[in-house]
Amino acid sequence: GDSVTQMEGPVTLSEEAFLTINCTYTATGYPSLFWYVQYPGEGLQLLLKATKADDKGSNKGFEATYRKETTSFHLEKGSVQVSDSAVYFCAPSYTGGFKTIFGAGTRLFVKA
Amino acid sequence: DAGVIQSPRHEVTEMGQEVTLRCKPISGHNSLFWYRQTMMRGLELLIYFNNNVPIDDSGMPEDRFSAKMPNASFSTLKIQPSEPRDSAVYFCASSFQQTGGVTGELFFGEGSRLTVL
Secondary structure, eight states: OOOEEEOOSOEEEETTOOEEEOEEEOOSSOOEEEEEEEOTTSOEEEEEEEOSTTOEEEETTEEEEOBTTTTBOOEEESSOOGGGOEEEEEEEEEGGGTEEOOOOOEEEEEEO | OOOOEEEOSEEEEOTTOOEEEEEEOOTTOOEEEEEEEETTTEEEEEEEEETTEEEEOTTOOSTTEEEEEEETTEEEEEESSOOGGGOEEEEEEEEOOOTTSOOOOOEEOOOEEEEEO
């Protein structure tokens, strides 16, 4: 079935460090790809998305590029801040958008 | 514009009791999703509706779980009888999905934290 694998956490970084969180998905059909973020005590919210191959989604300094050939959608940020501490979820969406599959989530801690 | 509204935010109950979680999706959205989040299993899709019709309930763990969407502005998730292993945070999410179109983002509520003693 459809699935997504993302980097296990927790990831601990110092402020201003470079962040990469890896994500790969099964290539059934042509999914849209999303990254969601969950801050403590809150629901998930959209961080960025890409809907076709080679698209780059970006928001709040975060970026991810839709790589169809490697079925990947890695999340990157050049300089993390303490306020980026949260759980990040990679989420491909299949079959006309009715079914979004979430990865296990990667918890990020950023130290001042 | 109000987001997805869930109630209650917290529920503590005893094993065997009935639990009803409620969700009001964003006005104009045509799809509604119920997810369960636990440390062990992460975020699991329980059921989703499109235009108030259940599309896929294969994620509902047992017959003890049931979900309804009587109209476009209200959905319930019921657990009867509840068990300690049902303890989790239950999220409702809504979106606008165009058939054959670009996938819309999911908008999540703040969740209902359920503790079954």
